[in-house]
Structure formats: structure tokens, C-alpha cells
Amino acid sequence: MWHEYPDAPSCIEALAGHIVSALRRDIAAGRQAGLAVSGGRSPIALFDALSQAELDWEFVTVTLVDERYLPPTHADSNERLVRKHLLRNRAAAAGFLGLAHPPEGMQANLQRANRQKHRITLAVLGMGEDGHTASLFPGAPQLGRALDGARGDRYVHVSPPKAPYERISMSLNALMRAGGLALYISGPAKRRVYETAAAQAATPALPVSYLIAQQEVPLDVYWHP
Numbered sequence: 001m002w003h004e005y006p007d008a009p010s011c012i013e014a015l016a017g018h019i020v021s022a023l024r025r026d027i028a029a030g031r032q033a034g035l036a037v038s039g040g041r042s043p044i045a046l047f048d049a050l051s052q053a054e055l056d057w058e059f060v061t062v063t064l065v066d067e068r069y070l071p072p073t074h075a076d077s078n079e080r081l082v083r084k085h086l087l088r089n090r091a092a093a094a095g096f097l098g099l100a101h102p103p104e105g106m107q108a109n110l111q112r113a114n115r116q117k118h119r120i121t122l123a124v125l126g127m128g129e130d131g132h133t134a135s136l137f138p139g140a141p142q143l144g145r146a147l148d149g150a151r152g153d154r155y156v157h158v159s160p161p162k163a164p165y166e167r168i169s170m171s172l173n174a175l176m177r178a179g180g181l182a183l184y185i186s187g188p189a190k191r192r193v194y195e196t197a198a199a200q201a202a203t204p205a206l207p208v209s210y211l212i213a214q215q216e217v218p219l220d221v222y223w224h225p
């Protein structure tokens with residue numbers, strides 16, 4: 001479903017409400033809730049707002065949709081971003097599972113990440129103007145594997161052809177097993193990319209199209225100019 005707001009604060013308030021409601025439903029059902037979040041610039045204000053939400057955060061496990069293969073202290077680490085903006089205030093009580101632990105090698109990191117079996121209540125995604133979402137980048141050599149619905153791995157290694165850093169990304173299959181997907185985008189350029197992807201069948205040229213075309217898990221798109 002497409003949700004459109006006139007500005008960032010109203011969009012973030014609505015999206016934060018959506019996220020909190022989903023987590024609350026799982027907690028009320030007696031389950032540990034799982035929130036998977038993305039990095040990049042877009043979610044910073046969302047994380048700041050979410051960190052103050054009234055919720056039984058101790059029943060929430062936060063993890064990452066994707067991560068750059070960097071030490072968690074690096075300025076471009078998604079873990080660093082989440083620790084700095086989300087896991088504070090009320091949300092400091094949440095659990096956290098990171099993905100990248102160099103100097104441990106990529107394969108060891110993947111094995112560790114793939115031991116994660118907990119339920120993902122909601123995955124919060126971003127999108128690039130090249131149509132990537134999570135770290136499912138068009139043209140990446142591992143993209144076919146990452147989009148292969150028959151493969152069970154929750155996380156895969158992705159080498160972006162143009163963006164920096166090796167990545168660990170949730171596979172399409174793992175995203176399809178989440179309770180819900182929320183895509184947060186802004187600006188006319190990303191809207192055009194989204195509309196182009198929505199107007200055609202799923203194509204590896206625009207990986208976000210796989211999320212739009214599928215019917216298995218609800219996709220809520222939050223957009224503001």
C-alpha cells in the first residue's frame with residue numbers, strides 16, 4: 001500500500017506508528033518481536049523518533065536488513081548508525097544482533113548471521129535510485145543467488161558493482177518470510193524509480209521490483225517529497 005505525506009516529519013510520525021503497532025502486536029501475542037532495519041541516510045530521523053516510542057523494547061530484537069563489511073566503529077557502518085540513533089532513549093532496552101565483525105572473515109560472518117532464526121516482525125527498507133533495496137544491487141555477481149526464492153539462507157554476501165564496501169544482505173527469501181515490509185523513500189527521483197519498477201514485472205535490473213510484484217507479505221511504502 002502507498003502512503004504519501006506532505007513532509008518528512010508527518011511521514012516519519014506515521015511510519016514510526018506503523019512500526020510500533022506491528023511490534024506491539026507480536027509482543028501482545030506473547031512473542032519476542034524482531035525489527036530489521038536498513039542503513040543509509042534516510043532512516044536517521046526515523047530512528048531518532050522511534051527511539052522515544054513507548055513500547056516494551058526489552059521484548060524487541062533489532063537486527064539489520066543489510067550491513068557494510070566494516071568494523072562497527074566505522075563512520076559508514078550501519079550498526080554504528082543504529083547504535084547511535086535507534087538503540088537509545090526508550091529503545092536502549094532492545095536487544096541487538098549485528099552482522100559484520102571484521103577481522104573475522106566474510107564467510108564466518110555469514111555463518112554467524114545465518115544462525116539467526118528469530119522471527120522478523122517487520123523489515124524496514126530503503127531504496128537507491130538504481131532500484132536497489134537492502135544490498136540487493138543491480139549487476140552484483142551474487143544477485144541471482146540473493147533473489148533465488150528456493151535458497152534458504154537468510155543473509156548473503158553481495159559485492160555492489162558501484163556502491164562502496166562488500167555487503168551482507170538479507171536475501172529476497174528472508175524478506176518474504178518477514179511479517180511485513182515497510183519501504184521508506186522520499187523525493188521525486190525515488191518516486192519515479194518506484195513507479196517504473198511497479199509498472200513492470202519483477203526484473204533484476206530493478207531489484208525493488210521483486211518486493212512490489214510479490215503477494216506473500218504486505219508491503220507498505222511511505223513517501224514524502
Ligand SMILES: O=C(O)C(O)[C@@H](O)[C@H](O)[C@H](O)COP(=O)(O)O
Nearest residue numbers: 038039040041042126127128134
Ligand atoms: O546502504 C545501505 O546500508 C542500505 O540499507 C540501502 O539499501 C539504503 O537503504 C539505500 O541505499 C537508501 O539509502 P539512502 O537512505 O542513503 O538514500
